[in-house]
Amino acid sequence: MLGLANLFKYHKATLIFIVLSCALYLLFGYGLARTESTKLLLLYVALFIFAFQIIKWSGFHFRLLVIASIVFRLLFLFAIPNLSQDFYRFIWDGRMILEGLNPYLYTPDSFILNDKFPFEQAQELYNGMGALSASHFTNYPPLNQLCFTIAALFSGKSVLGSVVVMRLMIITADIGTLYFGKKLLERLKIPSKRISWYILNPFIIIELTGNLHFEGVMIFFLVWSLYLLHCDKWKWAAVVLACSISVKLIPLMFLPFFFWWFIQNLKENVIANEMKQSVSNEKIASSRVPRNDVFKLISFYVIVGITTLLLFLPFFSMEFINNYTETVGLWFVNFEFNASVYYLARAIGYAITGYNEIAIIGKTLPVVSLVIILGFSFLKKDNTIPKLATSILLAFACYLFLSTTVHPWYIATLVILCVFTNYRFPLVWSLVIVLSYLAYSNASNNENLWIIALEYVVVFSVFIWEIFQKKKAASLLAAP
Template structure:
């Protein structure tokens, strides 16, 4: 026992400190107490970095800490977000046989027709802004809400516990398939802990009950299946990811050059000649013989991949489908581009320019232009390189989503989780830096009582100066692109074998 203590003394002490800080964060923190919030978050990050330093080679130990940290939050009511009240509302609506996409909570409250248990408490908890709009959560997300209602239809805390267990289970899935994918890509398996043990992920997903974690689980699983050649199942799982959050739709164009026709070795040349080609592929000097040959897109496979995604997604939405659903859902999604604004970067600069020239907020115009710019950028990534392997695909996903966030009118903290998940399969660290700096966005709550001012733009400027600074350094100066030699060699061998 003494020898064990001497060997693991520092990691164990760090673990105790970490669990205590998470307990304090879960049960004693009020989000408007900004000094306490920043200090707690910074302390958790310091302990996180030290744990990775002193226990980086003990993956089992780090895994236990990651899930113990999540267990701390089991009985906690989220203290940094009110969204979970709407989650519970939607789930109980489905349990009562009502379509949550067709009604706003406000309509029931005003008519004094309360269709679900604890309706008034849930409406008060979610706030009038959330309660006055139609739900925008896709069907797999709604299924999770339904489970919460099914197993705890009369307790807000009970429903929160069910939702939290689902999110923790998804993190287990991300851990399982994330490690497998890292190993397949010849990347260190310990990279998974930049996501799994990150205080930002633990607080925003497990703590605040945001379902980006479930979407990320399906996304990583899908990429893994795609990498090992099970593209049909990958398409099904990708559709599940879209049906949790719509964000993966952004990545669909990036698959265009992923499906290539394999190099065919003629059977006429004989087995000995085929073996000779494989030997030449395994020789570093002869890699170019195969990898430089022209490859064409496997259009049948590509179209089938897109078709499966489309069909599965449509089937999942089918139980809720109606003309009114289409109208309500499209209106709600449009709000994120044309009405809402929070923690933005480029949009805020464009908005200020609009104020100078027009004298009022041009969000209605700017909100239509920015998505077009995102689309053009994603299409540029999709057709930029014809030879696309899994690592390049993930890297393009990373930058596609980064541009989406940079050009968005609304960037809530939990949105960065997807960026962080993709980042652990690359050499880029700006998502990691952003996952620390994003806590500054919560300082907007300092001005909740000021009618003329909601966010402190200087604080937002500080957040983005650091994030953009690291990104520019990595892209222009560090040039952190993964080495391709080993991956091209592996891919060439697979092509030759096929």
């Protein structure tokens, strides 16, 4: 009782903002349709303001912040996602696997349009997922499919039951991210309160827990992998990173960044040890890059590759490979949403040729992204976790800037990475990205390009300002 009294006495403002946030999260989860643009914007902005106040007034009372973050998530437990319909496809895939059917080999259209119903509620799920999802093969990797299957297994024939099970898995993953993220920050001598930027961020709570996007599970494995890597448990780090890839394919593009982690760190360690042993300069020079460096680097990539392939193995067939690569490829040449550089390139293409050049632009921009990723990977010596996280953050941000499709939940990875860096533009983006949902305010779901422009003007302004600030700081440090 005394503890509660002291908590209210010293954290009165924090508790008030927590209670107000609870009310708004309940309204967001159970009383909002995505077509209600004004209501959506007001609730979203208010939740960001309250989150800032909670962090500000709490004095980083860690236990209080953790309890608040979990309560906020649990408030969504019985809510049907209202900003995304992807969960219907999740449930479909899980039910397919329980029926002994490989979800990678069939589209929902192939059943329903032929009056075939592979399981109960197939028609309801088909109607809910929408025509775009129903007409394509699934692109969700095997550990994601395992989550869908667990939800189907424990929920029976209930759609809401499946939602609850999947939501509990995502909440558990966020708790895991909190645990390993805080431990990693402490090991890096970075203020551990930074983890609150992730766990209390309304964008993370709404998009992952509320809308059931499994980026939260992918992020958990990614942060755990970075923690293991910092603890010099690189073999387990490779296994866990493969698990992250097997939830979402995004971490595949991060693999080149680990090159300098092994080469530079191991090289420096060897040189330091040899210096301590007073070995001759000639011997030091001849062993600056020992075989063990290359062996560990290659072994890391081999473990990631083999583990990923083993996780895909239960679904493997030539037809699976064709369907999966075709579906993933469609994201670059068929779909467009909330893009930035691509929309500018598209406008130029229209002006020159008179029609949409997505087939050409969509294939060109990923090549540019690849060049940027390789440039960051091999030109910057990322031999510490903050340097590694910074390179991945900037490269992945450039990838999203160049993408034809940027759904809001895609930037969740940027939000967690910025916790370990000195960049804050992902936090700003997590606020203004709500503008992309205004496309659903009209029946045809057409985007207002002026609104998209406003979103990216804010994001690019902060991004460019931070880049120049970091360069200015670096030049001042380098000056004699």
